Amino acid sequence: MKKTILLNNRPQGEPTVSNFEFVTEDNTLQISEGEILLETTYVSVDPYLRGRMSDAKSYVPPFQLNKPIQSGVIAKVVASKNKKFAEGDYVSGMLDWSTQQISKGVGLNKVDASKAPLSAYLGVLGMTGLTAFLGLQEIGKPKAGETIVISGAAGAVGSVVGQIAKILGLHVIGIAGTDEKIDMLKNEFGFDAGINYNTSEDINAELKELAPNGVDIYFDNVGGPISDAVLFNINRFARMIICGAISVYNKTELPTGLSVQPFLVKNSALMQGFIVSNYAEKFPEAIQQLATWLKEGKLTYTETIVEGFDNIPKAFIDLFEGKNKGKMIVKI
Amino acid sequence: MKKTILLNNRPQGEPTVSNFEFVTEDNTLQISEGEILLETTYVSVDPYLRGRMSDAKSYVPPFQLNKPIQSGVIAKVVASKNKKFAEGDYVSGMLDWSTQQISKGVGLNKVDASKAPLSAYLGVLGMTGLTAFLGLQEIGKPKAGETIVISGAAGAVGSVVGQIAKILGLHVIGIAGTDEKIDMLKNEFGFDAGINYNTSEDINAELKELAPNGVDIYFDNVGGPISDAVLFNINRFARMIICGAISVYNKTELPTGLSVQPFLVKNSALMQGFIVSNYAEKFPEAIQQLATWLKEGKLTYTETIVEGFDNIPKAFIDLFEGKNKGKMIVKI
Numbered sequence: 196m197k198k199t200i201l202l203n204n205r206p207q208g209e210p211t212v213s214n215f216e217f218v219t220e221d222n223t224l225q226i227s228e229g230e231i232l233l234e235t236t237y238v239s240v241d242p243y244l245r246g247r248m249s250d251a252k253s254y255v256p257p258f259q260l261n262k263p264i265q266s267g268v269i270a271k272v273v274a275s276k277n278k279k280f281a282e283g284d285y286v287s288g289m290l291d292w293s294t295q296q297i298s299k300g301v302g303l304n305k306v307d308a309s310k311a312p313l314s315a316y317l318g319v320l321g322m323t324g325l326t327a328f329l330g331l332q333e334i335g336k337p338k339a340g341e342t343i344v345i346s347g348a349a350g351a352v353g354s355v356v357g358q359i360a361k362i363l364g365l366h367v368i369g370i371a372g373t374d375e376k377i378d379m380l381k382n383e384f385g386f387d388a389g390i391n392y393n394t395s396e397d398i399n400a401e402l403k404e405l406a407p408n409g410v411d412i413y414f415d416n417v418g419g420p421i422s423d424a425v426l427f428n429i430n431r432f433a434r435m436i437i438c439g440a441i442s443v444y445n446k447t448e449l450p451t452g453l454s455v456q457p458f459l460v461k462n463s464a465l466m467q468g469f470i471v472s473n474y475a476e477k478f479p480e481a482i483q484q485l486a487t488w489l490k491e492g493k494l495t496y497t498e499t500i501v502e503g504f505d506n507i508p509k510a511f512i513d514l515f516e517g518k519n520k521g522k523m524i525v526k527i
Numbered sequence: 528m529k530k531t532i533l534l535n536n537r538p539q540g541e542p543t544v545s546n547f548e549f550v551t552e553d554n555t556l557q558i559s560e561g562e563i564l565l566e567t568t569y570v571s572v573d574p575y576l577r578g579r580m581s582d583a584k585s586y587v588p589p590f591q592l593n594k595p596i597q598s599g600v601i602a603k604v605v606a607s608k609n610k611k612f613a614e615g616d617y618v619s620g621m622l623d624w625s626t627q628q629i630s631k632g633v634g635l636n637k638v639d640a641s642k643a644p645l646s647a648y649l650g651v652l653g654m655t656g657l658t659a660f661l662g663l664q665e666i667g668k669p670k671a672g673e674t675i676v677i678s679g680a681a682g683a684v685g686s687v688v689g690q691i692a693k694i695l696g697l698h699v700i701g702i703a704g705t706d707e708k709i710d711m712l713k714n715e716f717g718f719d720a721g722i723n724y725n726t727s728e729d730i731n732a733e734l735k736e737l738a739p740n741g742v743d744i745y746f747d748n749v750g751g752p753i754s755d756a757v758l759f760n761i762n763r764f765a766r767m768i769i770c771g772a773i774s775v776y777n778k779t780e781l782p783t784g785l786s787v788q789p790f791l792v793k794n795s796a797l798m799q800g801f802i803v804s805n806y807a808e809k810f811p812e813a814i815q816q817l818a819t820w821l822k823e824g825k826l827t828y829t830e831t832i833v834e835g836f837d838n839i840p841k842a843f844i845d846l847f848e849g850k851n852k853g854k855m856i857v858k859i
Binding site: 246415418419422437438439440443449450451452453454455456457458459460461462463464465466467468469470473 | 578747750751754769770771772775781782783784785786787788789790791792793794795796797798799800801802805
C-alpha cells in the first residue's frame with residue numbers, strides 16, 4: 196500500500212492540516228528498465244516549502260493542486276532496474292511525500308549509512324549544511340575576529356551557521372525564541388551569546404551590549420522586527436545574508452518594517468538574498484568540508500525527529516511556531 | 528573681505544536658511560611657506576550634505592556647530608608658497624563654504640580649464656560622474672540587453688547613470704518628478720522611457736509595461752515608496768545600488784516601508800549601499816573614461832547654476848524640492 200500527501204488547497208496565512216490530502220493506492224508498483232523502486236525512510240520539512248504552497252512567482256515553481264508535495268527525502272532502493280543503483284542502497288533527493296515511489300534516478304545521490312546517520316544527509320550533510328556553509332562563505336565572507344548575528348539560530352540552518360562561524364574565529368551571537376534554545380546554542384553549539392526574542396525588552400539594546408564592536412555579518416532566517424533591530428548595530432561594510440524570512444511567510448498582507456536603504460547607504464552595507472541551489476558547483480567541496488568537521492567533532496547537530504508518515508503535515512506546521520530544535524525530520 | 532557660511536544649528540526635518548550663519552572677516556589672509564591662498568569659483572551643493580548636518584554616526588563625520596560647512600569646491604589659486612601650485616591654477620577639493628581660504632594643498636587636485644568647463648569638475652568629471660560610473664560598474668555589473676531603472680533620474684548622478692547605461696547597451700528607464708524632466712531624460716540624455724512619479728497613478732504597473740522583461744539593475748537615489756514600487760519588478764539576480772535616499776533625509780522619524788527581505792530571497796537579489804569614496808583607487812581610470820565619452824559626445828550633462836555666494840544655502844535647500852536639473856552648482 197502506497198500513501199501520498201497531496202496539496203489539497205493553498206493556505207491563506209498559516210498552513211493547516213486541511214491544506215493537505217492523504218491518498219492511498221493499493222496496487223503494487225512495478226518498475227521498468229532504468230527505474231528504481233524507493234521506500235521512504237526520512238522526510239525533511241522546511242520553512243521554504245511554505246512559499247511553494249502559494250501560487251506566486253519565486254525561485255522554484257509552486258506546488259500544483261492535487262499533486263504530491265515534494266521535499267528533501269532519504270529513501271531506500273527496494274528494487275532496481277537501473278545500473279547505477281542496487282537494492283539496499285540509500286539515496287537522497289527531492290522526492291514526493293509518499294511512502295513508495297518510482298524514480299529514474301535523476302537528481303538522486305547515494306548516501307553512505309556507514310559514514311553518518313542517514314538523517315544527517317537531510318541536515319548538516321545536506322541542503323541545511325550547504326545553506327549554512329555556502330551562505331556564510333559566499334555572501335558573508337567571514338573574517339576571524341568579526342562579529343556575526345544569526346536569527347533563527349536554533350533552527351536547522353542557524354545552528355550550523357553559528358558553529359561554522361566559531362570554527363572560523365568569529366564572535367557569534369544567536370537570536371532564538373526560548374531560554375532552553377539559548378542554553379543549547381551556548382552549551383552545545385559554542386555560541387558566545389544569545390538573545391531570547393520572546394523575553395527581550397529591547398533586542399537593539401541587548402545587541403549593543405553583546406556586540407560592542409558592532410555587527411559585521413547578519414545571517415537572517417526570520418526577517419521582520421528582529422532584523423530591524425539588527426540594522427541599528429551594523430558596521431561599515433556589513434554583509435547581510437537573507438536566507439529566509441519565516442516571520443513573514445504566513446502573512447496575508449505584504450510585510451512592512453524599517454526602510455533598510457538609509458542603513459545600507461550609511462554603512463556601505465550589503466544585503467543579498469541567498470538560495471543554495473545557485474551555488475551547486477560548490478556542493479561537493481562544501482560537503483567534504485562539512486563531513487570533515489563533523490568527523491573531527493568540530494561540528495555537531497540537533498534534530499527534532501517526528502515519527503510516522505501521517506505526521507508530516509503537522510511537523511511542517513510546527514516549524515512556524517518554532518517547535519523544532521535544529522533540523523525537523525519525519526521518520527517513516 | 529572674506530565671507531564664510533557656518534552651521535548655526537542642526538535642522539529638524541527640512542533644512543532652512545536659519546540653520547546657516549554668514550560671517551564676515553575683514554583682515555587680509557596671509558599665507559605661510561607651503562600654503563596657497565584660494566578664491567572660490569564654484570560650490571557644489573549635494574543631498575548627502577544633509578546627513579552631515581545631523582549629529583548621527585555615518586560614513587563621514589557630522590559638521591560641527593559654528594564651523595564652516597564643506598563640500599566640493601572649485602577655487603583659483605591667487606597666491607602660492609607651495610611648489611605644487613602656481614598662481615592662476617584652478618583646483619578642486621573638499622573645501623569650506625567660504626569666498627577665500629588658505630590651504631596646504633592636501634587633497635586638492637588641479638583641474639584644467641582648457642579641457643572642460645570648470646563646473647564640469649564638480650559634476651560629470653568629479654564626484655558626480657565617479658558616483659554614477661563606479662556605482663553602476665562595481666555594484667550594478669551591467670550587461671548589454673539588461674534593463675535598468677534609475678530613480679532621481681534627472682538629478683546630477685541619475686542623468687549620468689542613464690547615459691552610461693545607454694552607452695553600455697542597456698534598456699534605460701528613468702523616474703523623475705516633472706514631465707519637463709522626463710522629456711529631458713528622453714530627448715537630451717537618450718533614456719528609453721520615463722515615469723513621472725508625481726502624476727503616475729501606479730508606478731509598479733507603469734514599470735511592468737515599460738520593463739516587460741523585468742528590472743535587472745535599480746540605481747536608487749531616492750528610497751521611499753518609489754523604491755518599493757520597483758521591488759515588485761525585479762528579476763532573479765537583480766542588483767540594487769543604494770546610492771542615496773533623498774526622500775527620507777529630512778524625515779524626523781525613522782522611515783518605514785515594504786520589507787525588502789522577502790523580495791531579496793525570492794530573487795536572489797542584491798542591495799548594496801554605495802559610497803564613492805570606497806573606490807578611490809579606481810578614480811583615475813574612471814575619470815579618464817568619463818572624459819573620453821564627454822569628448823566623443825557620448826556623454827552630456829545639464830547643470831543648474833545659481834549665482835552668488837549668498838545663495839548657497841537656498842540652492843542646497845532647493846535640492847530637496849527637486850528644483851535642479853542635473854548638477855546643482857553655485858557660481859561665486
